[in-house]
Amino acid sequence: MDSVPSRVVALADADPRDRSRIGGKGASLATMAGLGLPVPPAFIATTDLCREFLASSALPEETWAEIEAAVAGLGAGTGRSFGDAEGPLLVSVRSGAPVSMPGMMDTILNVGLTERTLPGLVALTGDEAFAWDSYCRLLKMFGETVRGLPSPLLAASRREAEAGLAPEAPRAERARAVAAALGAAIEAESGRPFPHSPLEQLRESVLAVLSSWEAPRAKRYRRHAGIDDDLGTAVIVQAMVFGNLDQRSGSGVAFTRDPTSGERTLYGDFLAGAQGEDVVSGEFDVGSLADFRAAAPDACAGLERAGAELERAYGDMCDIEFTVERGHLWVLQARAGQRTGIAEVRIAAEMLEEGAIDADTALDRISPSGLIRLAAPVFDPEAPRRVLGRGIAASPGAAVGVLATSARRAEELAAEGTAVILARPETSPDDIAGFIAAEGVMTARGGRASHAAVVARGLNLPAVCGVAGLEVGEEEIRLGDVTVREGEAISLDGAGGEVLAGSVPLVAPRLDQRVEALLAEFERRPRLPLLAEGGAEWANRALDPEGLTICASAAEVESAAAAGSPRVLVDLASGNDPQATLKRAAEIDPGRVEVLVKVTTEWPAAVRRLPAGPWAGIVAEPGSVLAARLLATSSQPTSKEGEKADGAEEEGA
């Protein structure tokens, strides 16, 4: 048997490069373990095992024996072991394919908790209600994910159980009643009882994760993404850790740089005495990492070191999920972190300067939307600003307008050509028309993922959500002792999350020199190829007059495209509304019509081909400083009038 590689690998023995066997998530855990970071003990059932399972639709006994042995070894050194009544070790079971495969629900937590091991968890945590809640969570996930029961069925049985209790019944009693109801529902609906043996729970959970590889949705995704059906998924079984044991415990999410501004600082949320799911649930007021430093200074220092290690390993800003158990730090997951458009540019520029990444990588990481945001007008830093209120920076940008407190009023004012700032207590679908009419929005309630924030970002609208103390009346708003009436001027800083008094003047932004350096790299690349330069006669000659239509307005672009003209030259210098012309030109299918842009105001003109894809957006963005710069800067040696060598090559390419 020695020649057969083991189907089950302990995390400590896993090689991060062995991605095809241990999967992406497994490789990420192995990377962290390899960096010496404190990762909870885990083992990985490899994709070999999955393929074996897929071939026979069963788990051979000797394979199962390997898993049993691995789970028995997980608790070594912790004083807990799987299935032990006194010190039960609970595990999570999750899938992890070698390539990124969506499937957020393929996780079962708290496996190993039974009515026999539950008292051990009570003793360990000192929290009977938590132990029963954990059991309910296992029952629910097991019922839905392993037995495939519809979620509302279990929700209905939970409601029924709770309805039978007195409103003042303690939490532990409620959870106990819910657990009994969920157990009964699972048995009634799936025809088999919930397993009261920890090993049986584990076996069914592992089989469910393996089977999920063959789910119709997963198959469809693989077909779509061109992923081999034989790849298989790894199964990760990992010890659960507890952030709710005492006040030196807690859970959090940290970013190695601020994901909103891009600033180089460890940034994140922390909730003392809580499990990870509490941090993201929105049910609790989550604190900052300062709370973490106060609760567990050593663990916080450990997190800072871990952050630095991870940035080096990933070469990118990372987000890190962590739990602290009685002052001991556990790093649960790390990956390249999500960030706003502005942060994206700043992080790329700073990491380039730090030498952490090269120019190509930095350029790959920035998108037009980030650049457009960065080039958008900002409040004049010299102008006095009076902050009326603060909230969550839900959608960046600076907006100035007159106040409206209803969608209807916002629409009326906008119809008169007035810039409007809409204030709402919270947002419902009937506010959308008002959003579309407004320059910026603020709400009294709601966070970064609230509907209002999603809608505002969808419209590229500056928004401040959850403004503390904001009262929205019929025709005015109150912020502290200040009242602003409808029709009066007000300003919003969507990036800083501030509501400002009056009309704060807007100016073009001054770009940070590191961002300038990054843009200089950008301008060095031939992303906007210069076709040629020359006079008007030259343009007629050189640019194949047969198929070329020179357009000075959006309407002309429209009719040229409709008439089937293969090439359009947009003359930005003539016509009344060059931005509208360009914007319409950017919408043309580049496969059908080649769009050229005459950049300079006079002849001889620089003519560039409008880039296809999202980069067209940046060129067409009205008033964009970057658009002007990107269009105007030469990226290649220019050819003189009459010489069309460059242009001809470009066209052939």
Next chain:
Amino acid sequence: MASADFEVLHGLRIKGMAGERELGTVTGASEEDVAAALRQLAAAELVQQAPMEEPAWLLTPAGLEAHGERIAARRGEGSDGVAAAYDSFLELNDPAKRLVSRSQQAAIEEAELLMELEEIAERVGEALAYAARTEPRFGVYGVRFDTALAKIGEGDARYVGDPSLDSFHTVWFECHEDFLLTLGLSREE
């Protein structure tokens, strides 16, 4: 005859202002039924035409009040099924909104986004089917999700979060509002 009266009234309560075609989409009723319902509601002065370029309708103050009374009256007749469905909906609410946020920040690949949206739609479909046993109109949201997903599948990414289209987020947002109105809850609860 099955009247679309209440559905049209309810659709206008959720959307604020809507044209006849939109009302057809949100109620699942035929063009004729929507038009007939609007005629009846207008005669009762519960709805009025909005002074817009494109013909659109909105509730009158009396219409808003009538809607409040009618939905409260329906609430009596066993909304337990809707309540359990709402529990399931709420579990998906954060993942769904986070997913739309990620796509807005271009932080997710197209194929992955589509699969995650399909997974959420499938799960919310279970909840909607359950709610539809009590309030059949919840079934219409399932159709609207499928339509938005089909558009995204054809490569039209605007159908993820564009507020001016019947995008995945628009349907989600209105479905959320419908649960709140049906159960008599506020957004905070």
